[in-house]
Amino acid sequence: MTTAEEIRELGIRARAAAAELRPIPTEQKNKALEEIANSLEEMKDAIDAANAEDVKAAIENGLSAPMVDRLTLTPSRFASMVQGVRDIINLPDPVGEIIKEVSRPVGIEIRKVREPFGVIAVVFESRPNVFVDTAALCLKTSNAIILRGGREALRSNMALNEAVRAGLAKAGLPADAVQLVKTTDHAGVTELVRSVGLVDVAIPRGGERLITAMCEAALIPVLKHYKGVCHVYVDESADLEMALKVLDNSKVQRPSACNAAECLLLNEKIADQFMPMVEKWAEEKKVTLHKECDNPDYSYEYLSLDINVKKVKDINEAVKHINKYGSHHSDAIVTGDEAKAKAFLRDVDSAAVYWNVSTRFTDGAEFGMGAEIGISTDKLHARGPMGLEELTSYKYVVTGDGIIRP
Amino acid sequence: MTTAEEIRELGIRARAAAAELRPIPTEQKNKALEEIANSLEEMKDAIDAANAEDVKAAIENGLSAPMVDRLTLTPSRFASMVQGVRDIINLPDPVGEIIKEVSRPVGIEIRKVREPFGVIAVVFESRPNVFVDTAALCLKTSNAIILRGGREALRSNMALNEAVRAGLAKAGLPADAVQLVKTTDHAGVTELVRSVGLVDVAIPRGGERLITAMCEAALIPVLKHYKGVCHVYVDESADLEMALKVLDNSKVQRPSACNAAECLLLNEKIADQFMPMVEKWAEEKKVTLHKECDNPDYSYEYLSLDINVKKVKDINEAVKHINKYGSHHSDAIVTGDEAKAKAFLRDVDSAAVYWNVSTRFTDGAEFGMGAEIGISTDKLHARGPMGLEELTSYKYVVTGDGIIRP
Numbered sequence A, B: 001m002t003t004a005e006e007i008r009e010l011g012i013r014a015r016a017a018a019a020e021l022r023p024i025p026t027e028q029k030n031k032a033l034e035e036i037a038n039s040l041e042e043m044k045d046a047i048d049a050a051n052a053e054d055v056k057a058a059i060e061n062g063l064s065a066p067m068v069d070r071l072t073l074t075p076s077r078f079a080s081m082v083q084g085v086r087d088i089i090n091l092p093d094p095v096g097e098i099i100k101e102v103s104r105p106v107g108i109e110i111r112k113v114r115e116p117f118g119v120i121a122v123v124f125e126s127r128p129n130v131f132v133d134t135a136a137l138c139l140k141t142s143n144a145i146i147l148r149g150g151r152e153a154l155r156s157n158m159a160l161n162e163a164v165r166a167g168l169a170k171a172g173l174p175a176d177a178v179q180l181v182k183t184t185d186h187a188g189v190t191e192l193v194r195s196v197g198l199v200d201v202a203i204p205r206g207g208e209r210l211i212t213a214m215c216e217a218a219l220i221p222v223l224k225h226y227k228g229v230c231h232v233y234v235d236e237s238a239d240l241e242m243a244l245k246v247l248d249n250s251k252v253q254r255p256s257a258c259n260a261a262e263c264l265l266l267n268e269k270i271a272d273q274f275m276p277m278v279e280k281w282a283e284e285k286k287v288t289l290h291k292e293c294d295n296p297d298y299s300y301e302y303l304s305l306d307i308n309v310k311k312v313k314d315i316n317e318a319v320k321h322i323n324k325y326g327s328h329h330s331d332a333i334v335t336g337d338e339a340k341a342k343a344f345l346r347d348v349d350s351a352a353v354y355w356n357v358s359t360r361f362t363d364g365a366e367f368g369m370g371a372e373i374g375i376s377t378d379k380l381h382a383r384g385p386m387g388l389e390e391l392t393s394y395k396y397v398v399t400g401d402g403i404i405r406p
Helices: A003-021 A026-042 A044-060 A065-071 A075-089 A129-140 A151-170 A187-193 A208-217 A240-252 A268-285 A315-325 A338-347 B003-021 B026-042 B044-060 B065-071 B075-089 B129-140 B151-170 B187-193 B208-217 B240-252 B268-285 B315-325 B338-347
Strands: A098-104 A108-116 A119-124 A144-148 A178-180 A201-205 A230-234 A261-267 A288-290 A306-312 A330-334 A352-357 A374-376 A384-386 A392-403 B098-104 B108-116 B119-124 B144-148 B178-180 B201-205 B230-234 B261-267 B288-291 B306-312 B330-334 B352-357 B374-376 B384-386 B392-403
Touching (some): A003 A119, A003 A144, A003 A187, A026 A044, A026 A075, A044 A065, A044 A075, A044 A151, A119 A129, A119 A187, A129 A144, A129 A201, A151 A178, A187 A208, A201 A208, A230 A240, A230 A315, A240 A268, A240 A330, A240 B392, A261 A268, A261 A315, A268 A288, A306 A315, A315 A330, A330 A338, A392 B240, A392 B338, B003 B119, B003 B144, B003 B178, B003 B187, B026 B044, B026 B075, B026 B151, B044 B065, B044 B075, B065 B151, B075 B129, B129 B144, B129 B178, B129 B201, B151 B178, B201 B208, B230 B240, B240 B268, B240 B330, B261 B268, B268 B288, B268 B306, B315 B330, B315 B338, B330 B338
Parallel strands (some): A144 A178, A230 A261, A230 A330, A261 A306, A288 A306, A330 A352, A392 B352, B119 B144, B119 B201, B144 B178, B230 B261, B261 B306, B330 B352
Antiparallel strands (some): A098 A108, A108 A392, A374 A384
C-alpha cells in the first residue's frame, strides 16, 4: 500500500467513524474517555517497552538530548497523560450547544448549533503524549482524528494507538474514531492536508518548518501556531517595581514557553531609573540582555534566558515595534495611565494583550478552558488558546411549518 | 512594476491603513459610508461611461450573453448598489463587542473582544457591484480591503475604486483602506494569497475554478463558497401538499441561486402517491426530472429548471446520499415525524438544515444578518451565510494589578 493509499483509506474510515460519533450522547463519550484511561493503565508495560525501544534507537541514531528527552515517556509524564484524559470527562461538552436563536417574521425559527468539524488531522513531533491528549480532546468534541507522529516515536505511538482504540471499542464506540498513520515518510503529511472531503481541518503540533510545509501543501484549512515573540513594554508612568515583577515572570518563569517574553521595550523617559534595576535583575537571574548596540534580531524567539532590550520614544513606537517584529501572540504593557493602556490593548494586533499582567497567562488552563489543543496565532476561527469550543464548528437548524421564501 | 511588486506595495499600504482604521469610531465609519454613497452618485456618469466601454469590449471579444449581462451596471443595479452602502450604515458595528468575560481566581480579568481581521483580499469575477458591496462591508468592520476583479471589468472597477476612495478621503479616513489590483494577469491572484503577514484572509467571489486555483496557491486562509448541491427529502410521513410546496419553492423560485434544490429524494413508501404529483408539477413549471433510469450525476449543480429524482428506502439512506453527493450547503426534510426530523437535522452535515422549510432561506438577509459577503461551505470560522460578524476575529484583553503566573 502506498502512503497515498494508506491516507485515503484512513480518511474514508475516519469519515464513517465521524458519522457514527455524531449521535453519541455525552455520557457515552465520557465513558469512552474513562475506558481509554483504564486501557492506557492496563497496557502500560507494553507502552513503556515500545517507548524504551524508541528512546534506545534515538540515542543510537544520535538524536539531540532535548529530542530524546521529549520522546521519553517518564512515569510522571505517563501519569499526567492518563490524568489528562480523566480531566476531560468533567469538562462541559460543547457539541449541540445553541449559540444563537432567531425567530424571523416569515415564520421560521433559526438556531445556530455547535457541531463537530468531522475529521481532524493532527501532525505532531517527538512527544508521544500528544497522541493521547489530542485524541481525547477530539473524542470529547465528537470529532474523528487521524494522527501522524514523528518516525522516531512510531513504536510508542503504535502502542498508544492500540490502547486508545481498545478503550473506544470497550465503550461501544467506533475504534476508527482514532487512527494512526503508520508510514512516516513526508508524503503522509502532504497527502493528509490535501484530503479534501475526507479531512476537515489539520492542526500541526510542531516547529516552524513543519507548519510552513503543511501550509504550502494544504488544500484543507490549517489551524496553526507559529512562534511566540512576546513583548513587555514599560511605559513612563509604570510602577517600576511592578514592571520588574511582570518582566521577571514573563521572561524567567519558563523561558522555553511560547508565551515567555523575548523583548523588553522601555520608554526612554524612565530608562535612567529602570535600566539599573533591569541590569541588577539580569545579573541575579542569569539573563543575558541584548541591547540596541548589539544589533539583535527583534523577530527571534530565544526560548532561553536571553532578552532583547530596546528604548522607545513613546507608546506609539512601542505598538509599531510590536506589530512589526512580534508574532501576534502575547504582549504586555505596564503603566499607571489608563488611556495609554486602552490604546495599547486596542492597537496591538496580538491574540492576547495584557495590562499590568505577565504574558505567561496565555494558556488554555490559565484562561479557564480546562484543556488546550494549542495556541493559535491565526485570526481565522480561533485566536489564542484553543480549547474544546475551538474544536467545533456550527450549523444552522431551521424549522417551520411548510414555510417558503416569498 | 511587476505584478508581485504591485501586490506587495498594495499589501504594505493596506496594512498601514488597517492600523489607522482600528481606532476609528463607528460614527466616523458610518460617515464614510455615507460619503461613499454620495461619491458614487456624483461620479455616476464617469462610472457609466467606463462600464459602457467594458461592455462594448466584452461584446467585441465575444463573451457569452450571461457574462455580458453580469458585467452590465444597469440603472437599477447601480441604484441598489448605492442603497446597499447606505443600508450598512444602520447595521450594528461588531468591532469591540465583548463576546465573553471571565474573572480568574489569580486576580485577572479576561475579556474576549471582537476585532477586525486587518486586511482582507477579495477576488471576484464580472459583476462590478461586488467591488462596492464588499468594500462597504469591510469598512464597517474596520478591515482594509484589496480587490482583484476580472479583466473584462477593469475600467468599471477603476472608476468605482476612484469614487469609493474619494468618499473615504472626504470622511478623513485613509483612502488605502480600499485598493484595486490594476494588473489582471493570473499572477495577481497567486501573489495575493501568498502574502503572509500582509493579507490576513482571502475571499473568492466566483466559480469553482477560481476557488480551486486560490486554495491550491494559498499560504493564507481562504474563506470559500463551493457549489450548492441542495436536497429536498420527502419522508413517508410528509404532508404531500406541503412537500410539493417546499419542493416548488426550493427548485423554481430562483433556479440559478446556490440554495436552489438540485435533487429530490423521496421515500419509496410514498412514491406511488407522490410521483404523479411531482410529474404534474414538473410539466406545469417546465422542470425536467432526471430519474434513476437516466443515471444522472448526483453531484451536479444544474442552476436551471432541472432536478435529479431518487427513491430511497428510508431516512438513513437519504442522509447518506446527501452527505456523500451533496455540497454541505442547504438540505431539507419534509416530514410530520419529529424524531425523524431531529435525526435528519443532526446527521446531515450541511451548513443549513431545514425541517418543513424551503432551502431558499440560506441567505444573509433572510437570516437577519442585514448583509452578506457570501455563503461559506467551509466549517472553519464561518459556515453558511457570512455577515458582518463573520468578517471579524477576536483578541483576549487581560487586565490586572501587577499579576504574575504562580
